Amino acid sequence: MSVTVVVGAQWGDEGKAKVIDLLARENSVVARYQGGHNAGHTVVVGTEKYALQLIPSGVLYDHVTPVIGNGVVVDMPTLFAEIDRLESRSISCAKLTVSSQAQLIFPWHQSWDAISEGNLGDNKIGTTLKGIGPAYADKARRVGIRVGACVDLESFAEQVNERATAENIDIVHAGGDALDVERIVTEFVAYAKRLQPYIGDTVGLLHDAVDAGQDILLEGAQATFLDLDHGTYPFVTSSNPTAGGASVGSGIGPRLLDRIIGITKAYTTRVGSGPFPTETLGEIGEKLVDIGREFGTVTGRRRRTGWVDCVMLRHAGRINSLTELALTKLDVLDTFDEVKVCTGYRINGEVVHGYPDRSDVLGQVVADYITLPGWKTELRNCRSVDDLPIEARAFITAVERESGIPIRIIGVGPERDEVLDWTPASIFGGVS
Ligand code: GDP
Ligand code: IMO
Ligand code: MG
Numbered sequence: 001m002s003v004t005v006v007v008g009a010q011w012g013d014e015g016k017a018k019v020i021d022l023l024a025r026e027n028s029v030v031a032r033y034q035g036g037h038n039a040g041h042t043v044v045v046g047t048e049k050y051a052l053q054l055i056p057s058g059v060l061y062d063h064v065t066p067v068i069g070n071g072v073v074v075d076m077p078t079l080f081a082e083i084d085r086l087e088s089r090s091i092s093c094a095k096l097t098v099s100s101q102a103q104l105i106f107p108w109h110q111s112w113d114a115i116s117e118g119n120l121g122d123n124k125i126g127t128t129l130k131g132i133g134p135a136y137a138d139k140a141r142r143v144g145i146r147v148g149a150c151v152d153l154e155s156f157a158e159q160v161n162e163r164a165t166a167e168n169i170d171i172v173h174a175g176g177d178a179l180d181v182e183r184i185v186t187e188f189v190a191y192a193k194r195l196q197p198y199i200g201d202t203v204g205l206l207h208d209a210v211d212a213g214q215d216i217l218l219e220g221a222q223a224t225f226l227d228l229d230h231g232t233y234p235f236v237t238s239s240n241p242t243a244g245g246a247s248v249g250s251g252i253g254p255r256l257l258d259r260i261i262g263i264t265k266a267y268t269t270r271v272g273s274g275p276f277p278t279e280t281l282g283e284i285g286e287k288l289v290d291i292g293r294e295f296g297t298v299t300g301r302r303r304r305t306g307w308v309d310c311v312m313l314r315h316a317g318r319i320n321s322l323t324e325l326a327l328t329k330l331d332v333l334d335t336f337d338e339v340k341v342c343t344g345y346r347i348n349g350e351v352v353h354g355y356p357d358r359s360d361v362l363g364q365v366v367a368d369y370i371t372l373p374g375w376k377t378e379l380r381n382c383r384s385v386d387d388l389p390i391e392a393r394a395f396i397t398a399v400e401r402e403s404g405i406p407i408r409i410i411g412v413g414p415e416r417d418e419v420l421d422w423t424p425a426s427i428f429g430g431v432s
Helices: 016-024 076-088 107-123 132-141 147-151 153-173 181-198 202-211 243-250 282-292 310-320 390-403
Strands: 003-008 029-032 041-045 048-052 065-068 097-099 216-219 259-265 267-270 304-309 324-328 338-347 366-373 407-411 419-421
Touching: 003 016, 003 243, 003 310, 016 041, 016 216, 016 259, 016 324, 016 407, 029 202, 065 202, 076 181, 097 181, 097 202, 107 132, 107 153, 147 153, 147 181, 153 181, 202 216, 202 243, 259 267, 259 310, 267 282, 282 304, 304 310, 304 366, 310 338, 310 390, 324 390, 338 390, 366 390, 390 407
Parallel strands: 003 216, 003 259, 029 065, 029 216, 065 097, 259 324, 304 338, 324 407
Antiparallel strands: 041 048, 267 304, 338 366, 407 419
16 A cells, blocks of 8 residues: 655646656556646647546546545536546546535635736736635635535525625625626536535545555645745645645545655746746747747646756755655757756845745845756657766756755656656666
8 A cells, every 4th residue: 555645846737647647557546635627737648638627637547536635626617527528538537536525616716716816916816717715715714615515405505595695795895797696506506416426535435445455646736836835925826735735635644645756847837926036038938938838728828937946846845755756848958058957046145045935035036057968859759767868867867966856757758658767776877
């Protein structure tokens, strides 16, 4: 039995889904533990591309039980659209189990997301406008409606009606568009009925799997630096993607977590506002966007880009107790003459100790880099360390050394098999 957590080590979109898909071959259960349909998780299998928002990325395998854990906020219209899309492509979602303790998202959450972003003007967070923050706020205020409420449709209709009516008054008062309460109640009762067969005790399910000696994957959405506590507040999401959140959001206690894999690109991206010490504007930034296809899966927004930041990775290693890193999208750097690795920060020429705990300070730092020669070779067909050019190995070794975290998996392309192991045995004698 083993429990593995996959967590984003940057600002999201690191390729978590691809690593989950890779590891899911050997696991019986894949569970999402936080976030909602703000996530966009892409798995590429041959010519087929699957873009998932709520359903765990292990769903593509028949042997996997996909679980939506208690820490997730569930948007039923999106969930059913996703199930329909997958099933129309012959991917069964019959084993999907959604925690009765997970929270539901309703249209008023999306209204509030838009109102609050509108009120912030130039200081807006740049949320996905999916209602994630307001849904988690309702959870914290203890007025949210849980998935479990769907089992009694009459009482569910009453709860939705009550909440929608109350929210409607406040939304109109705040200048938002009035909600059609009756329509929402009717639509959501129908969704609730459809959800019933999927609802279950996921904490019990996961522990039964543990007791049966099965291997479990906990799939993070978003990332360490979007974490509500540890991220670049207020430019964060409203949940805890970090490894502690995996325990809270699944019900699997911390002592059972064996492997905690941080996913990082060979560079960095961020969608939305907030500090970004290694951001590359101009030609290099454009090149990373073009080659890396850095446009959001969910919102289509252009991602901001920068060099890989080992100060952040070191910090992610501490916060998540990372046992290893997966370094993805190394192939995106194939054509660069030089590649950079951020090794430290300075303010007014003075070296900053560690990762600043304040976002305003992070916004002032200047990054220190080491610059390495590019490999100018296509990596896509590399399947072992021996296939990698010496310059690429030197880059990987630099990230490993500067982050202080062993790298185990290297991504050299979007497809399922475009990956290689970077293990102590495989690099023996291979790196100068
Ligand atoms: P996630 O949110 O962390 O699961 O990542 P996304 O799916 O939002 O974004 C990662 C993108 O990079 C997807 O389009 C993946 O297909 C793609 N990808 C993942 N790993 C690699 C890799 O090693 N090389 C390349 N070129 N693309 C990759
Ligand atoms: P995956 O799982 C990248 C960002 C938004 C915004 C901030 C808050 O695909 O890595 P929210 O809608 O969550 O309140 O927005 O968080 N964000 C993501 N950025 N990848 C994601 O998910 C993200 N989910 C949210 O762009 O800056
Ligand atoms: Mg994504």
